[in-house]
Each structure stands twice: as structure tokens, then as C-alpha cells.
Amino acid sequence: MNQHSPYSRVGYCSICEATTKFAAQYDWYRDHLRCSQCGSIPRERALALVLTRHFPHWRTLAIHEPSPSIGGISPKLKRDCAGYVASQYFPGRLLGKQIAGYRNENLELQTFPDESFDLVVTLDVMEHVNQPAEVLREIARTLKPGGVYLFTVPTYKERATSERRALYRPDGSVEHYGEPEYHGDPVSDANSLVTFHYGYDLAELIHKWSGMDVEVVRFHDHGRGIIGDFTEVYLATKPFGMASQGEGETATLNADDGWPAEVHAMCVNASHPHGVLPDVHKEDLSFRFVYDHPGFPTKDEAIGYYFNDGARSAAKVRKIIDEWTGGVELLTILEFAAGYGAVTRHATAALAPHTLHSSDVHANDFLTNVLGVRSVPSTDVPEELSLPTEYDVVFALSFFSHMPRSTWGRWLQRLYAGLQPGGIFLFTTHGTTSMQYFPQATLDGTGYWFDQSVGHGGPDATRYGQTITSKEFVDTNIALLPGAEYLAYEPAGWWEHQDLYVIRKPSTAARVGNRVKPAGE
Known part of the structure; x- marks a missing residue:
């Protein structure tokens, strides 16, 4: 890493929304090319630019930001958007409650009602989650039809396919599939373990896992201080026809309908300790055999x-x-x-x-x-x-x-x-x-x-x-x-x-x- 100042330029910051100077003391621009006014780095400015271009009235929207940063765009979202909700995950604490200024939410099992938000925003969070398919399905559930998940995540140009790097097991232990890698955590002195290195198949994976349509925006913009590695911004849109489960369903099980909401809720509770998806197909005969078996005192059991x-x-x-x-x-x-x-x-x-x-x-x-x-x-x-x-x-x-x-x-x-x-x-x-x-x-x-x-x-x-x-x-x-x-x-x-x-x-x-x-x- 070059310790002299390799880069300095006047430009426009999409977070400050003003002319500023961008300067880097080191040549790893991803983390070191900062705005002289707000201190933002390239990926934060990239997300802010996409936000203002695609959602000029974002201040009037309902926005959920999991794991917000201390700087960058997070303070601006909190300050300017009345419908902004910030969450962090505090394991072992009651989900859905306010803790230390954040709502306690497990991204794999959120407590928000269906169709709560116009936007969900994350900055470099998805490379740390344990089960990305579950996270994306939960985000899709909590988005309104037409709503968007707007996020950044490191995408490795040399990788055609994504790779799991680590797995959290239900007992809390970690299985590593490569050299452990950690990034900073905004609410903890302990760094966050990297669980995935994503490749260029990520857009297809998002669609496969969640049903959302995906657009990827890539940058090399000196005038806005968006250069260096990992500046991609993803927009995953929930289709209007992708409605969440409706109300008024009954507890009657039959082979032609999906499981009712109360059965799905029991599946969510039962699957959570194992860290697996709760979704059960309506024609899953193994599930139906167990569900209808008279030997169990309750459906929960x-x-x-x-x-x-x-x-x-x-x-x-x-x-x-x-x-x-x-x-x-x-x-x-x-x-x-x-x-x-x-x-x-x-x-x-x-x-x-x-x-x-x-x-x-x-x-x-x-x-x-x-x-x-x-x-x-x-x-x-x-x-x-x-x-x-x-x-x-x-x-x-x-x-x-x-x-x-x-x-x-x-x-x-x-x-x-x-x-x-x-x-x-x-x-x-x-x-x-x-x-x-x-x-x-x-x-x-x-x-x-x-x-x-x-x-x-x-x-x-x-x-x-x-x-x-x-x-x-x-x-x-x-x-x-x-x-x-x-x-x-x-x-x-x-x-x-x-x-x-x-x-x-x-x-x-x-x-x-x-x-x-x-x-x-």
C-alpha cells in the first residue's frame, strides 16, 4: 500500500450534495478515498447516488436499514427520512424491541409485518449473513409490491460463482472453508466474520432465492469520487404480482392449497433453531404425514x-x-x-x-x-x-x-x-x-x-x-x-x-x- 497521497480531486459528493475534495492517503480507494466534508467512502457515495437517481422522493418513503454505519449515508437517512427504521441484531435479546437505539431484528427471521417498507437499504451486510436465501426472502416479504432492496456487497471480478467462506452452526460453532476473514462491526468491538465471497452469479442467485428482479449498477466516476474496487450497487425489486400471503386463511389443510398462516408461523419457529428455511411445499407428503399423525398431542409438536x-x-x-x-x-x-x-x-x-x-x-x-x-x-x-x-x-x-x-x-x-x-x-x-x-x-x-x-x-x-x-x-x-x-x-x-x-x-x-x-x- 502506498503511504504517500496517491490521489486528490475536486468533485461532487452525493451524500453532502455539494462540491468537495476527495483525497486518499493510501491506494486502496475502497476504504480510503474520503470526502473532506462528510468522510464518506466510494461505496457509500455510490449507494447515495443510486438512491437519489431512482428515488428522488426517498425522504417520504418507509425505509429499513439493517446494520447502519456510524458515518456515510446512514446518519443522513436517519436525519432526513421520517419513515426510517434502523435495526441491529442482538442475539439472545427479545426480537422486535428497541435496544441501544436500534430495533432488534434477526434478518433471517424478521418481526416486521408483510409489506412494511418501500425500501430496504444495506451497505456491505450480505457478505456476513449466514443464510442469504432466508435473508432475501424475508426482505422480499417485508417490501411492498414494487419496493426495492438497495444494497452494496463486495463482488469479486475473478469469481464466476459465489463461494461460502464460513458457516455458523446451530450450536454457535463456526465451520470455516477458507482462511477466516473479518470486517469491522459498527456496534461491537468484535469484528464481523465474512461468510461469503460473491461472484458474478449473485444477481441470478438473488432472483432464484427471492423472486425479485435484479439490476446491477457499476461505477468508475472520478467526478463523484466513486472509483476503486467493490463499488457495485444492487437494486432488487419485488414484482407487483409477488403478493405476500393474504389474510383470512383457515387452518384447514388440503392438497390443493398452501399451508395457512398459522402453520407457516409454527414452521418458522420450528426451523429457526436449525438455521434452515421454514418453507414447506403444499405437496410435501412427509410433512403432511407428520402433521396429520394422531400420535402428536399438538400441531406444534x-x-x-x-x-x-x-x-x-x-x-x-x-x-x-x-x-x-x-x-x-x-x-x-x-x-x-x-x-x-x-x-x-x-x-x-x-x-x-x-x-x-x-x-x-x-x-x-x-x-x-x-x-x-x-x-x-x-x-x-x-x-x-x-x-x-x-x-x-x-x-x-x-x-x-x-x-x-x-x-x-x-x-x-x-x-x-x-x-x-x-x-x-x-x-x-x-x-x-x-x-x-x-x-x-x-x-x-x-x-x-x-x-x-x-x-x-x-x-x-x-x-x-x-x-x-x-x-x-x-x-x-x-x-x-x-x-x-x-x-x-x-x-x-x-x-x-x-x-x-x-x-x-x-x-x-x-x-x-x-x-x-x-x-x-
Whole structure:
């Protein structure tokens, strides 16, 4: 960094709204090219310029600014806008209350009513949030139709895709995926951890996560003192047709409507401790099964179970993967038959920094556009399944517990074929312990039973029902897989009644035979 004064120029400051002098004592203009009157830096002036150009009457609008700065444009917004609300997040304190001059708000779970603001403004906040998709959806919810989220965030010119740098886990610990990086915090002596480095895909990610339309304004303007790195300003606009959930909904659940507001509120409460999205698709049969189950005294407890169980399953998958892969390499993982993301919403974080793809016949739009995971379209015919790559790990929870005999073994072979050499495959089945829930079940001579009349209500019951298989039946089918090596078998190892199997594909291309290696050999 050059310690002499590398730059000085007279120009117009969009925050002072007056002629001024811009000067930098160091050549990192982003933080050091200051206005001699207000002390602002380039990104603050860039946002102020876009604000006045696009919203000349901004002083009459309702504006929310999370994590405002001590200087720059924040004092001006507070001073000149009667509808201005500033918020900070004080963990462990009551949300929605005033603390130290700020409203206490968690950006991932805000207490503002729907359609509260014309504008939401942030300066270099999004690179510090833990779950940007949740933040953007909450911002979209609190914006009025046509409202805009106006913000700056460092965008790395050399990055085509964004990269997570750190993850806050539900227990408060942090998992780092690169050298830790910190920026200053306006309300704390402790600096703020950088969780993301955003690339040029950010505009597309914003649209995917929130449904908002995005415009990016870039600057190199000496006359206004807006030069240097990371001066982009983003405008994310909430479409007029993107209305928030209406009033007057009832608590009646049916397959044609979305969940009512009170159910969504319970999902928000249940999802929050896990740091995952609360959104549940109206056709999520796993959720509906739990929600309607008579074994739960209250709907709150049923919904809590849905989120807690998804978290437990994701954590258990991670534990098994670490056990049999060493937990070191970056892996590519396929979750097959993901449904509408009961496990996926937790697995995206639980399996990080590994790459997760999720596959389903019907739920791919929800998996990609809401949960933000790459989805792989599935099919009813095993041999027609097209995978984009060979995977290091494939896992299928409660899939083989619903397959008819005509496709059971074929699916086992197709998913096994989708593994890299040395890859592992873990799956669960309804084993003999599960028969307690199906008193009508009688295994045939091969150890198999199927009843299409007691499925989850899938679109074609002939392809989906309830299946029970003995270990002997499963072993017979595993023995047909080239070189399959048994790694683990745990009777009633999942949900206390489904059997767990873990097998491995040989690491060499040569066929090593069909012998099944018993667990523990």
C-alpha cells in the first residue's frame, strides 16, 4: 500500500450534495478515498447516488436499514427520512424491541409485518449473513409490491460463482472453508466474520432465492469520487404480482392449497433453531404425514418433529460419510428420492463443504428455487435415470421401503452404477422390525412384501406403496452388484425401525466378483 497521497480531486459528493475534495492517503480507494466534508467512502457515495437517481422522493418513503454505519449515508437517512427504521441484531435479546437505539431484528427471521417498507437499504451486510436465501426472502416479504432492496456487497471480478467462506452452526460453532476473514462491526468491538465471497452469479442467485428482479449498477466516476474496487450497487425489486400471503386463511389443510398462516408461523419457529428455511411445499407428503399423525398431542409438536428429524437424519448421513471416507476430501454427493426437502434443507449445511445434488421425480423446482440445491430430475424407469456425474456418495432414505418388486433391484443396480469407483451407497429399508406397523404384512419365500394400497398417496400407486424386505432379500440383491463390499448393516438403525445398509463400490475398474462381504469381516 502506498503511504504517500496517491490521489486528490475536486468533485461532487452525493451524500453532502455539494462540491468537495476527495483525497486518499493510501491506494486502496475502497476504504480510503474520503470526502473532506462528510468522510464518506466510494461505496457509500455510490449507494447515495443510486438512491437519489431512482428515488428522488426517498425522504417520504418507509425505509429499513439493517446494520447502519456510524458515518456515510446512514446518519443522513436517519436525519432526513421520517419513515426510517434502523435495526441491529442482538442475539439472545427479545426480537422486535428497541435496544441501544436500534430495533432488534434477526434478518433471517424478521418481526416486521408483510409489506412494511418501500425500501430496504444495506451497505456491505450480505457478505456476513449466514443464510442469504432466508435473508432475501424475508426482505422480499417485508417490501411492498414494487419496493426495492438497495444494497452494496463486495463482488469479486475473478469469481464466476459465489463461494461460502464460513458457516455458523446451530450450536454457535463456526465451520470455516477458507482462511477466516473479518470486517469491522459498527456496534461491537468484535469484528464481523465474512461468510461469503460473491461472484458474478449473485444477481441470478438473488432472483432464484427471492423472486425479485435484479439490476446491477457499476461505477468508475472520478467526478463523484466513486472509483476503486467493490463499488457495485444492487437494486432488487419485488414484482407487483409477488403478493405476500393474504389474510383470512383457515387452518384447514388440503392438497390443493398452501399451508395457512398459522402453520407457516409454527414452521418458522420450528426451523429457526436449525438455521434452515421454514418453507414447506403444499405437496410435501412427509410433512403432511407428520402433521396429520394422531400420535402428536399438538400441531406444534408435530411440526417440531418434522424439522428435528430432518436435522437428525442429515447429521447421521454426515457421520456415516465421514466414517467411511475419512472426512477429508471434497466429495460430490447425491441425495436420491429427496422429496420436498425434509432432509435436504438440513443437508446443504450438514454436508458442507461437499457438493450436494438432490434428485426427485416431482420436487425439483422446489429443491432448486427454494432450497437452493442443484436438483437432478428422476424418472419412474431406473434405466432412464440420467445423472450428470458419477458420485462419491449416494444416499436414499426411505426409498426402497416403497418400491415394488419390478423396480426394487433395478433401482439398486442403477444407483450403484452411479457411484465413482470407491464410492459408497447408503440406503434404508422397511425391515422385519417395521412389520409392527403393518400387521397385514406377510413376507413371501424371498423375504418380500408389497402393498400398493397403503402408500403415501403418490401419483401412481402401482409404482409406489409400502414395501418390507428381509435382510436375506436385500443381501441377495446386493450380491448382484459387481464387487459390492458390505461396510455396515444396522437393523432398525433409522427411525428405530428401518434397516440401514452401507456398501462400497470397488476402487479399481476391474471386476472383483459378486461376493458380499459381511459386516465386520
